[in-house]
Amino acid sequence: MSNIKRAIFIVIGIYGFCGGFGWMLVRTINRTLPSVRMLEDYTPRVTRVYDRKGELIHEFYEERRIVVPLERIPKLLIDATIMVEDKSFYRHCGVDLSGIMRATLANILNLRAIQGASTITQQLARNLFLTSHKSFLRKIKEALLATHIERVYSKDEILELYFNQIYYGNGYGVETASERYFGKHVEELTIPECAMLAGIPKSPVRYSPFSHPEVANKRKIFILNLMAENGIISVDELQEFKNTELILAKGSGFQELGAYFIEEVRKWVTSRFGPDLLYRGGISIYTTLDIELQQMAESSIEKGLPELESKYKIEEDTLQSALLAMNPKNGAILAEIGGRDFRESQFNRAVQARRQPGSAFKPFTWLAAFAAGSTAASIVNDDSISVELVTGDIYSPINYDHEFFGPVTLREGLAKSRNLVAVRLIMDVGPASVVGYARRMGITSSLDPVIALSLGSSSTTILDMVSAYATLASGGVRTTPYMIDKIIDKNGTLLYRHSDFRERVLSPELTYLVTSVMESVLNAGTGIRARMTGFTRSAAGKTGTTDDCADAWFIGFTPSLVCAVWIGFDRVQRIGRNATGAQVALPIWTDFMLQATEDEPFEKFKVPPGIVYREICKNCGKLASFLSKQVREEVFIRGTEPIDECTGHYLRTLRDKEEFRFP
Numbered sequence: 001m002s003n004i005k006r007a008i009f010i011v012i013g014i015y016g017f018c019g020g021f022g023w024m025l026v027r028t029i030n031r032t033l034p035s036v037r038m039l040e041d042y043t044p045r046v047t048r049v050y051d052r053k054g055e056l057i058h059e060f061y062e063e064r065r066i067v068v069p070l071e072r073i074p075k076l077l078i079d080a081t082i083m084v085e086d087k088s089f090y091r092h093c094g095v096d097l098s099g100i101m102r103a104t105l106a107n108i109l110n111l112r113a114i115q116g117a118s119t120i121t122q123q124l125a126r127n128l129f130l131t132s133h134k135s136f137l138r139k140i141k142e143a144l145l146a147t148h149i150e151r152v153y154s155k156d157e158i159l160e161l162y163f164n165q166i167y168y169g170n171g172y173g174v175e176t177a178s179e180r181y182f183g184k185h186v187e188e189l190t191i192p193e194c195a196m197l198a199g200i201p202k203s204p205v206r207y208s209p210f211s212h213p214e215v216a217n218k219r220k221i222f223i224l225n226l227m228a229e230n231g232i233i234s235v236d237e238l239q240e241f242k243n244t245e246l247i248l249a250k251g252s253g254f255q256e257l258g259a260y261f262i263e264e265v266r267k268w269v270t271s272r273f274g275p276d277l278l279y280r281g282g283i284s285i286y287t288t289l290d291i292e293l294q295q296m297a298e299s300s301i302e303k304g305l306p307e308l309e310s311k312y313k314i315e316e317d318t319l320q321s322a323l324l325a326m327n328p329k330n331g332a333i334l335a336e337i338g339g340r341d342f343r344e345s346q347f348n349r350a351v352q353a354r355r356q357p358g359s360a361f362k363p364f365t366w367l368a369a370f371a372a373g374s375t376a377a378s379i380v381n382d383d384s385i386s387v388e389l390v391t392g393d394i395y396s397p398i399n400y401d402h403e404f405f406g407p408v409t410l411r412e413g414l415a416k417s418r419n420l421v422a423v424r425l426i427m428d429v430g431p432a433s434v435v436g437y438a439r440r441m442g443i444t445s446s447l448d449p450v451i452a453l454s455l456g457s458s459s460t461t462i463l464d465m466v467s468a469y470a471t472l473a474s475g476g477v478r479t480t481p482y483m484i485d486k487i488i489d490k491n492g493t494l495l496y497r498h499s500d501f502r503e504r505v506l507s508p509e510l511t512y513l514v515t516s517v518m519e520s521v522l523n524a525g526t527g528i529r530a531r532m533t534g535f536t537r538s539a540a541g542k543t544g545t546t547d548d549c550a551d552a553w554f555i556g557f558t559p560s561l562v563c564a565v566w567i568g569f570d571r572v573q574r575i576g577r578n579a580t581g582a583q584v585a586l587p588i589w590t591d592f593m594l595q596a597t598e599d600e601p602f603e604k605f606k607v608p609p610g611i612v613y614r615e616i617c618k619n620c621g622k623l624a625s626f627l628s629k630q631v632r633e634e635v636f637i638r639g640t641e642p643i644d645e646c647t648g649h650y651l652r653t654l655r656d657k658e659e660f661r662f663p
């Protein structure tokens with residue numbers, strides 16, 4: 001609709017219903033409106049959530065609402081809510097006309113979608129619809145319904161209906177909210193608790209003290225300030241309550257299979273369609289979760305964490321973890337663990353936590369080096385280096401084992417996670433190039449283009465890392481991670497369908513080269529433990545350990561399944577001595593992958609046509625000759641294979657173990 005038309009309609013609507021013009025229009029709309037008496041009696045429907053094979057995994061519904069009379073709701077909470085949501089509540093007739101005029105004008109001037117604050121009565125009217133659909137007609141309908149409500153009910157009755165129906169993020173109604181957030185009845189709420197609650201309806205997901213404690217606390221202080229300005233509390237009270245730390249109720253979540261995933265689904269559907277459709281709409285949500293894989297993932301974590309706690313003498317139940325498994329071919333999330341116990345903490349470490357990836361970031365540097373013309377057989381010196389930074393400081397990175405290997409091939413450098421090779425490579429290609437490759441592959445977090453980036457100094461999310469590795473697993477095609485396949489409403493109408501996003505971001509040859517080198521991580525490098533414990537499939541991956549062993553990672557993939565495991569504490573601190581990714585995260589990854597791929601057909605990474613093989617000398621990276629002592633078949637992008645032959649070595653000691661051979 002054009003903006004001029006829109007403006008005309010708004011004007012017709014307003015004057016129509018105030019002065020009699022446009023009476024026909026109003027009457028026509030009126031006939032389609034739901035009855036306001038439905039506010040007193042509502043039959044909820046159950047929304048069902050299914051896994052990728054159609055198995056029922058969760059139900060959302062409005063639990064029996066605990067209705068409290070207005071007398072039991074603290075006066076302070078009522079005053080604060082009116083102050084935040086609808087200042088002229090006692091003066092208007094359901095619609096704040098001056099507010100609408102202002103919003104209309106703003107909309108015409110700014111050429112934006114309909115906006116403007118709704119009155120408490122309008123918000124109540126909105127409850128009579130299932131979706132939080134934003135359209136001009138809907139706005140008119142809500143406004144008309146609001147005036148009906150004002151004719152049928154007194155202001156106090158409206159407030160009572162409002163407080164018993166408004167959505168507070170974890171449920172409907174003020175009594176349910178007080179019980180879930182603070183573990184008490186609404187009449188027992190303290191002043192700061194009232195302030196926090198009054199601030200939630202504006203944006204229940206964002207201001208939830210469970211999922212965003214810091215934001216919720218800031219909002220509470222903001223509301224307290226407003227309360228003091230409006231004389232609802234005194235200045236002394238403001239000072240006293242500003243710093244009061246609120247104690248939240250425990251055990252308010254649900255612990256069931258895939259609790260973190262289901263919470264993400266809840267947040268997504270709520271933010272897109274509104275809570276009413278989810279809790280009252282009786283819709284069917286078809287997700288990407290594989291409940292069998294989820295079960296395996298949870299059992300691997302449940303088994304692994306106590307073992308680690310006893311090994312590193314950590315206080316029980318304090319170590320945290322995240323696991324994310326994805327289908328690299330389409331981005332479907334198959335299993336997701338966001339923490340140890342959803343009832344204890346709803347903070348989702350798989351998607352919300354920002355942690356340093358350590359060496360798990362190295363593949364991006366290798367990729368940038370290969371793209372710039374290096375090969376898996378290129379020799380780089382794993383030896384100490386001092387770099388003067390722009391700050392004037394001297395940067396002297398070391399290896400985890402405090403040893404230097406000297407000249408190594410790039411294959412060996414990544415397989416054994418040599419830091420000095422990573423540092424030399426990023427100095428050679430430039431940090432900006434590494435940032436560019438990480439971005440193309442799916443890293444969305446901000447990355448510092450510095451030398452230390454090569455060792456994983458920029459924090460990122462586990463979700464980002466999984467999607468970047470998935471780009472390798474899929475042969476260089478990037479997809480977007482997703483969790484909902486489709487949503488169908490109670491009448492069988494399709495409300496939403498995921499559309500696949502695929503983009504080729506790396507050539508198949510370059511992708512294969514990095515993947516091949518990452519296979520050596522498992523076959524002959526820091527990830528060899530996976531092979532020794534029976535995981536024999538074609539797979540590639542990388543370990544990650546941050547400074548002082550505060551984060552332990554393993555991210556690895558087969559052609560059809562990519563999985564990341566992260567272990568650490570919520571507060572960045574050392575897990576234990578030698579608590580590396582290989583020691584801590586890899587065993588859990590292996591345990592999960594063994595179960596998850598048990599019945600799957602054996603699959604190899606596809607070799608693209610531009611790949612050639614050459615026998616090379618491992619000591620010099622040149623073509624193998626009769627003088628070479630250690631020979632391997634190496635992978636090259638056609639045109640980059642070596643031409644010169646090895647002329648022999650006398651000084652270098654043999655260090656390599658035999659490579660693992662899988663059947």
Ligand SMILES: [Zn+2]
Pocket residue numbers: 617618619620621622628646647648649
């Ligand atoms: Zn040689």
